[in-house]
Amino acid sequence: MTEQASAETGPPGAAPDYELDRDTTCVARPDAPGVYDTTLSPDWAFGMGLNGGYLLALAGRALGATLPHPDPFTITAHYLTTSHPGPAEVRTEVLRTGRTLSTGTARIVQDGEVRVHVAASYGDLAALDPEVRTSARPPALPSPEECAASAAGAAPFRRSTFMDRSEQLLDPATAGWSTGRPSGRGEIRAWWRLADGRDPDPLALLLAVDSLVPTAFDLGVRGWVPTVELTVHVRARPAPGWLRVALATRNLAGGYLEEDGEVWDSTGRLVAQSRQLARVPRTRQR
Amino acid sequence: MTEQASAETGPPGAAPDYELDRDTTCVARPDAPGVYDTTLSPDWAFGMGLNGGYLLALAGRALGATLPHPDPFTITAHYLTTSHPGPAEVRTEVLRTGRTLSTGTARIVQDGEVRVHVAASYGDLAALDPEVRTSARPPALPSPEECAASAAGAAPFRRSTFMDRSEQLLDPATAGWSTGRPSGRGEIRAWWRLADGRDPDPLALLLAVDSLVPTAFDLGVRGWVPTVELTVHVRARPAPGWLRVALATRNLAGGYLEEDGEVWDSTGRLVAQSRQLARVPRTRQR
Numbered sequence A, B: 001m002t003e004q005a006s007a008e009t010g011p012p013g014a015a016p017d018y019e020l021d022r023d024t025t026c027v028a029r030p031d032a033p034g035v036y037d038t039t040l041s042p043d044w045a046f047g048m049g050l051n052g053g054y055l056l057a058l059a060g061r062a063l064g065a066t067l068p069h070p071d072p073f074t075i076t077a078h079y080l081t082t083s084h085p086g087p088a089e090v091r092t093e094v095l096r097t098g099r100t101l102s103t104g105t106a107r108i109v110q111d112g113e114v115r116v117h118v119a120a121s122y123g124d125l126a127a128l129d130p131e132v133r134t135s136a137r138p139p140a141l142p143s144p145e146e147c148a149a150s151a152a153g154a155a156p157f158r159r160s161t162f163m164d165r166s167e168q169l170l171d172p173a174t175a176g177w178s179t180g181r182p183s184g185r186g187e188i189r190a191w192w193r194l195a196d197g198r199d200p201d202p203l204a205l206l207l208a209v210d211s212l213v214p215t216a217f218d219l220g221v222r223g224w225v226p227t228v229e230l231t232v233h234v235r236a237r238p239a240p241g242w243l244r245v246a247l248a249t250r251n252l253a254g255g256y257l258e259e260d261g262e263v264w265d266s267t268g269r270l271v272a273q274s275r276q277l278a279r280v281p282r283t284r285q286r
Helices: A002-008 A052-065 A144-149 A152-156 A162-163 A204-210 B002-008 B050-067 B144-149 B152-159 B159-164 B203-208
Strands: A035-040 A071-079 A086-099 A104-112 A113-121 A130-135 A166-170 A187-194 A228-236 A242-250 A251-253 A256-264 A270-279 B034-042 B072-078 B086-097 B102-110 B113-123 B133-134 B166-170 B187-194 B228-234 B245-248 B251-253 B254-263 B269-280
Touching: A035 A052, A052 A071, A052 A086, A052 A104, A052 A113, A052 A204, A052 A228, A071 A204, A071 B072, A071 B113, A071 B228, A086 B113, A104 B113, A113 B072, A113 B086, A113 B102, A113 B113, A144 A166, A144 A187, A204 A228, A204 A242, A204 A270, A228 B072, A228 B102, A228 B228, A228 B269, A251 B228, A251 B269, A270 B251, A270 B269, B002 B086, B034 B050, B050 B072, B050 B086, B050 B102, B050 B113, B050 B203, B050 B228, B072 B203, B144 B166, B159 B166, B203 B228, B203 B245, B203 B269
Parallel strands: none
Antiparallel strands: A035 A086, A071 A113, A071 A228, A086 A104, A104 A113, A130 B251, A166 A187, A187 A242, A228 A270, A242 A256, A251 A256, A251 B133, A256 A270, B034 B086, B072 B113, B072 B228, B086 B102, B102 B113, B166 B187, B187 B245, B228 B269, B245 B254, B251 B254, B254 B269
């Protein structure tokens, strides 16, 4: 069972040398069912700690190894305190196993402290009814080439090893913050893919929704906007190629804001929806 | 401590004889810190079990008694299996206590089975920075009188004791489903308040977001659409009076749909945002 669990921690067909797979490796502890040893990689450092999407993907991978179903349908993380590069353990618990869905929790524990708490329901995306009835439309983005041509403006933001893990081609219409002219609409849109050529899968979607410049920047808020809670619904397995990620904030109030995300794959399918609640330190507001 | 905890389970200033307060009473167990005895009331029965918003409010009340902060800022429930009227216990756990936020979990357990798992971060709404910068606008609803005049069409749906706990005045533009003419837009809007005159508070908001006709009805889907997961962000303490609740679904795919909710208070303030993932049994789709 230990062998099975640790075998299952790899997304199907994933090459072991891709960054996301390497840095979310969880090794089942022989003496403790559902407990995994892992190492949080400094390559995903961002702001004052590690990126929340990376931590969610890591916890999500451990849950996928513990639960009988492979894919996160809805997964929620509460970020209790900053996680740091280095050894950590992921403690999972199965709450219920059903025919089409199973539900469990995962805790990323470092120095004996719970840093991230995750609760999720997993299913099998491949087994879903093929019918799609949607009124959602992909964001209107200029081509990757057009976005790339003006993406230089975002350079100052790239001083983070985390930003090197992915390619982000910002819609120029949402890049005004990088030259001191935020639109005030609270919108960020971009083409996104993993920098090392790894194709997107559900774990990559958990990362993608928390990988862009925060919408707060487009509202004139600078600096770190720590995530309190992040929920992602994975609605379909993404096709290979570029993803389109659209983030929007409508309500900055009382020092908190919501950030809604949509992820579209290269076939124009809505593959993930996300929402997070983030804190906006008063000093960061202009 | 027992007395303190069970005293704290009542919303500030709530009269004991209001239905929501009566039916979410949690009594701290003297011998088990963080564990509460409660009785799930048949008055909130809906579909095949008890309403998810009622169960969330009950778990949220127990968490508010356990955590040092009073108000749910972001709260997520996973509904594992149907809860039934009768005795239940709520097992809470404090994960972390901070200066402005504290985080914990609550489990509604019945017959030794976890029926609902809740994870949440609590804070103090009264202590929030008063600044509001929002681009969100309240839904354009006809007056309560105009909505009431045409609400008769919704009568068939009222065959549920749950629907009698609140007054719902549907926007006629989103009531076509009641006469066999759903708009297909997946929108439901209504004026909402508790039927017994209880003023809204954060607990009532947890109920309100899951209290209207499901958006699936406006998509031509009939029958029970069970909630898999529901997350609510409470953004402000609501003013007394009618609430405006707007629900929308954009993506029905693979037998699942998201339902996004917004709740506005009588002063026109956005007081809550919600999103749920719900399952749509194939047989229910037209």
